[in-house]
Amino acid sequence: MANARLQQDYAELAAAERYPMGIYLPSGGGDGANAIAFKAAAGRKKIWPGRPRRRSCRIANGRRGADSCFASVGASDGCASILFAKLQRVGGIGGRCMAYRCVLLSVFMLIAGFSHAESRKLTLCYDKYPPYAIGEFGEAASGGIKVKLLQDIGKQLDILVAVKILPWKRCLSAAKDGLVDGILPLYKTPEREQFMAFSLPVMRQYNSFLYKKSAFRGRVDWTDYQALKDHHLGMEIGSVVDKDMEAIFESAHPIERAADSITLMKMMDSGRIDLATIDSNVGKYLVNQQGVADAIGVSDVPIGKLSYAAFGFSKASGADRWVAEFNKVIEKMRKAGLLEKLETQTSK
Incomplete structure (x- = not known):
């Protein structure tokens, strides 16, 4: 009876697709049946059978490892804790020490997951300046050519991006103090280079x-x-x-x-x-x-010299570490002619 309930639990978790890398099954009676049920529900996921006579829950990144209830499986969503509770309920895990290890590791991975997500997020600012950035002061940009460019680069780098609409002087001050991660494409000047690192040029402006x-x-x-x-x-x-x-x-x-x-x-x-x-x-x-x-x-006649705008990344916020990654994507877009199309779009 317990084995049947355990088999059902595996199927439920697999169907929810919460374990993209794989899962260790507890050893003991019925492992083969459990593996078959899990594999049928999980489809492409990899199943690692447990070792004989070792009644422990081992979840891992698609590789065998030391006995433990939790290791990184691609998302810290508490799913491992759910599995732990289900296994404990049917007698799949024994020992108070093992329970404590599972809970502590689950909490650790949850915090680590949040930290990783935050490190993959960039918040830039820009003035209320259509067609480059559209929105209201103090709110998130609702659109704009430069906003769209940032979003396209963010997708290629797999990072979350956001743009705050701020008065220009306040935007510059926020980047200088590290309150935002940078500014949408702007002119590079010696003064601005003191507190921002700049990407390669992305568009011509005058x-x-x-x-x-x-x-x-x-x-x-x-x-x-x-x-x-x-x-x-x-x-x-x-x-x-x-x-x-x-x-x-x-x-x-x-x-x-x-x-x-x-x-x-x-x-x-x-x-x-x-x-x-x-x-x-x-x-x-x-x-x-x-x-x-x-x-x-x-007039459409340039005042002074023709200039090129580039992304500015705040040194104070640590966002300057993204310059190299942005440059790779910018160069790729330039070779594909996407930046030239952007310049044509802005001149309409």
């Missing part, structure tokens, strides 16, 4: 002018800052685009600052500014999204 069409007539040379300086310029708070360009504009008028690009567009509509610096892809996206293409344009 800033251009967002401008009020009624303030500019005829052909405009967007690289002649001396000719443009009489116009009022707006920029986002904390943004540094081109110091030489900024100095030229400031020599004529103070640069107006705003919290985000939408606010800059409102300032343009009210007449406070005539043009603003903006990421070219963000500018095109916002002009179309806000339905203001008749009144506001995007």
Whole structure:
């Protein structure tokens, strides 16, 4: 009777597919029948019969080992403890010492499993900056081109990834202090390299002018800052685009600052500014999204040098250890032409 119940327990556990590597069966009478029942339910799983005259539960990573009730089987979900309880109930395990060993090892492996999962998770941040990152401040990103890129790389590396939407200066501060693991692709600067390690470049980005069409007539040379300086310029708070360009504009008028690009567009509509610096892809996206293409344009001429954005990993959080792994995937995607498609997508 006890053997029949034990056989049923094996079948239940196998059907639940909780042991991907294999299981040691307890020795003693009926081992053959139990193995057959377990194998029928488990299908492809490997079954290791117990040694004769050794009444102990031995679960292992598909290999024979010292007597023990628990060893890593690919997931610390307490399933081994369930099996232990079932075997103990039908007399498959004897001895209080063995019971204590099983409980302690189960707890240890449960903690180890959680630690392993945490080590395979990365939380990055980025500003509320569509089409690169879409969402609300303080919440998880709901989408965006750079968010999707991170998710694709995470899948290939088998890691969990998340993106928090934070104001830009706060995002930089969080990466510096190790409160997040890094930042979605951004420009690499000497200052940022002090607290972040950077991956290989993943996309080309450049800033251009967002401008009020009624303030500019005829052909405009967007690289002649001396000719443009009489116009009022707006920029986002904390943004540094081109110091030489900024100095030229400031020599004529103070640069107006705003919290985000939408606010800059409102300032343009009210007449406070005539043009603003903006990421070219963000500018095109916002002009179309806000339905203001008749009144506001995007110069699409780079301000300063053309730059490439790369993932930044926080040194304080220890996430810089992921740079080499990310680089392998980035290089693979580049050779497959996936990064080139990404650049084409951002320019639409």
